[in-house]
Amino acid sequence: MHRTHTCGELRLDNAGQEVTLSGWVQRIRDKGGLIWIDLRDRYGITQLLIEEGRTNDDVVKASRGLGREFVIKVKGNVIERSSKNPNIPTGEIEIDLSSIEILNSSKTPPFTLEDNTDGGDELRMKYRYLDLRRQPLRRNLELRNRLSIETRKYLDNEKFFEIETPYLIKSTPEGARDFVVPSRMNEGQFYALPQSPQTFKQLLMVAGYDRYYQLVKCFRDEDLRADRQPEFTQIDCEMAFVEQDDILNTFEGLVRYLFKTVKNIDIPKLPIMEYADAMKYYGSDKPDIRFGMKFVELNDVAQNKGFAIFDSAELVVGINAEGCANYSRKQLDKLTDFVRKPQIGAKGMVYVKYLSDEQSANDDGSFKSSVDKFYSQEDLKTWAEKFDSKPGDLMLILSGDKNTVRKQLNELRLEMGNQLDLRKTDVFAPLWVVDFPLLEWDEDTKRFHAMHHPFTSPKADDINLLDEKPAEVRANAYDLVINGVEIGGGSIRIHDRDLQKLMFKHLGFTDEEAQEQFGFLMNAFEYGAPPHGGIALGFDRLVALFGGSDSIRDYIAFPKNNSGRDVMIDSPSEISDAQLDELMLNIKK
């Protein structure tokens, strides 16, 4: 071993010991006669001392040949520092060097390896092994490791078995696009990489394994966004003989355990919100409930007063921003611009200021709005009552087609949450969203798709609506949402062959297609399939959330860029003609 101790463990108690340390040169301060070197490894930083005249000449000379990021092995005595550094655990000691060995030199890194680096994204991705030396990234991966350890500990205690499912599986057209793998031994045929181990975990329930989990890589060949990677990690789980409550209880147990163990935060029992309410009050199936500002619908008080825009709207809906009545003309214009951005697409925004007593004393009344032409002070007072608005508050109102305006107001609500600093990264507000629709209409393919996936069971009470009102059928499906992020989702599955067939029919599969793609699962249901259900949590997002960030890339050791490339290893890349020949493939020109 090239060390007797790490760079993070020596204390005053060790004074007088001769030690050997190895690590990277973080910093050198050469004050003429005295040279200090900060030596770094994963565990910390230890200060090395060299004193010209007293320290052996070879060591002095060697130290003058060092540069940042050199890897060295040093020997010396632990001594008490004259000027202590209370900011680091080793700050009371330093090492009085007797030898230095250079284990490896280093060129000057292409960007600074400090907490705040000067390197751009692509440069840091190319030299990821250097970027990973920076403390914030090291802490992120350490957090990831800790969360995976604690996740397994919790699930092991709950009698879950971790069971590995295969990575080389079968391509199916349902869902997102598969990555495929040509098979050399089976000409013209392909494996697919799993988008999730869904069918396998269900088969494990059929096989009687009762409680399954796996921290598992999944793959989706989708166009990438900032928070998406072609490969990502899931905490994938399934339980037999359960109903929805059992799954919610088990996994809110996990969430609370992780917050307690890893962050020492006590999370109260998770609220359960119906999908319909989430849409009605937050305009989103992943509401951020760190703050209120719930939607208030105004149709009954705002329509039929001569304001055509509201009168023609399916929904008039707004939020109350506490204490914002003092927003300037400019601030309000900026908000209007915000909701008019093409990504949001509102036509305009109505505001009503509920003036403070002081403000209203200088004005004509208590309310000042962008629609004063159409509404009396009395009218606006009824609005304020609906909003539970107080003097000093600001009401922001949008209108339009129900589904559209809810999405727009969701964006405005989140923006106001940001402006009012109500979305703190060290506050965590998890909840369950339940009773999702079973199906959603897809305009492109002109058919219904499974909102969760085709194995999700409809609510027993709603099955009779499948033919007449498919869009109204609710599923035994649930999402775990934390701080406006969908951390996971799952469902109670279908375990009956006939119901599964019916479901495939409603999704537009012919019997033959269903049998060809999912015959193995439907056959399995004929041999004693138990009721079962499960959940999958996005591990990358969960770790990023715990780390207080929304960029999953900073929590993945070797992520890909937005073109799906690993710029460090330069992949993907061309393969040889011999490889293509063996696989019986041609590339189209």
Next chain:
Amino acid sequence: MHRTHTCGELRLDNAGQEVTLSGWVQRIRDKGGLIWIDLRDRYGITQLLIEEGRTNDDVVKASRGLGREFVIKVKGNVIERSSKNPNIPTGEIEIDLSSIEILNSSKTPPFTLEDNTDGGDELRMKYRYLDLRRQPLRRNLELRNRLSIETRKYLDNEKFFEIETPYLIKSTPEGARDFVVPSRMNEGQFYALPQSPQTFKQLLMVAGYDRYYQLVKCFRDEDLRADRQPEFTQIDCEMAFVEQDDILNTFEGLVRYLFKTVKNIDIPKLPIMEYADAMKYYGSDKPDIRFGMKFVELNDVAQNKGFAIFDSAELVVGINAEGCANYSRKQLDKLTDFVRKPQIGAKGMVYVKYLSDEQSANDDGSFKSSVDKFYSQEDLKTWAEKFDSKPGDLMLILSGDKNTVRKQLNELRLEMGNQLDLRKTDVFAPLWVVDFPLLEWDEDTKRFHAMHHPFTSPKADDINLLDEKPAEVRANAYDLVINGVEIGGGSIRIHDRDLQKLMFKHLGFTDEEAQEQFGFLMNAFEYGAPPHGGIALGFDRLVALFGGSDSIRDYIAFPKNNSGRDVMIDSPSEISDAQLDELMLNIKK
């Protein structure tokens, strides 16, 4: 929850409680008035009791509609059994039923779901979800889960971080054949699935992570054998600032911890054997040292006595089989046939019986051999001394080209070990084999290949032999061998750019090829790479070994057959033309 208890937990203490159980019907005994049902789940079996006349008629009727593998939910009272079954933990009680609900029916399984099943391999693979219900497979996957938990516990305690490395990486021609993944977003380019995370774990050491591990799937597109799967799992590890001893100590710690924790077996300190000795004394780089029967070389005493076959041989070498002097003509002929099998390929076998006193009293002397024509009793006595042979023993001798005859004698030794029952599956004899050659000559490509991989460091003392006698250069490489199975291997890596370049040159890479394929690693070595080394253990094999089997397939939930097919899901399979078009691929006819 469809149960208050599992089928494995009720005891006499629970008598009098009303309980709900769910599970599979394992067995029904209908003795007219009395019906017993064995209800099974992952946790055990509980007996259910139905008594015509006393039990409610609906329950009696329902029970007569049940068949094997039906999934049912029952209610009833826990009562003491009149005739107890000491073989199962729930054997003192039974459930006096008050209700039965059929949760799912089952067709008759295509093979019996008992410990010894009547199903053939392909049939059981097709219905893997049923085969997995059998106890032996359930125990195998439970063992696998336990070993992964304990492996992580040990490595976590030793301050290793589990860090996930990517699955979509870059294809390189070195080593085995890659599985490749066409990239839709990068036309004509491919990712490769990792054969191991080798370069990534080395980069993590460059990045300062100090101790890395990962239980990780790896992929090799090789023609399959019984103990190979296209995807397999590794315990993959790397450590910085270490020398070979540190790695051996850390991982023999893991091995001993696993044996102690999982099997309660104390493993003594592992012997360390040089590769050269393993070949000399066992004819194998993975010697089975559960038994002795070490090779003895006889050139000096067996040559130049007129026996042309020995005289012309590079090596005359044999083993001593204790107590086998009573082998019959027929038994000896069978052994000769064994070594003559084409897979082994010896031309013949020489035997020498060291007769017991009783046998020799009836004979002309103490030794009886197949070469009595050429060797005197005196000659054979000198052989016996070399073998440390005793009266009653049998010496078996082969001759020929050194490398060939050693391999042949290795097979014979293992066969004798089997015949003498010296290879018990509940005895474990791990050891380290060290000092492997760095390079091995490949006849097909007429060049040297890296025996371990191109990142393995040569022994410092041997570097000067690289040009003149490359075959003699030893590597800082080691294998963990248990019971004749290579469970893992690793090496101290090269961490110096120039030495790595030299190594690539000796492996026949041009500078350009080396840079194109491994430039990222060599560049990384320029920024302060620490000395480092690691190991990878084959997890499937390790689990199978712990389970006392050599078939890894029984320890994998969903394995592939020898053609790389998953016959259950029928994969690989054809993909749609639309998918091929998106990937810009044609299939050659």
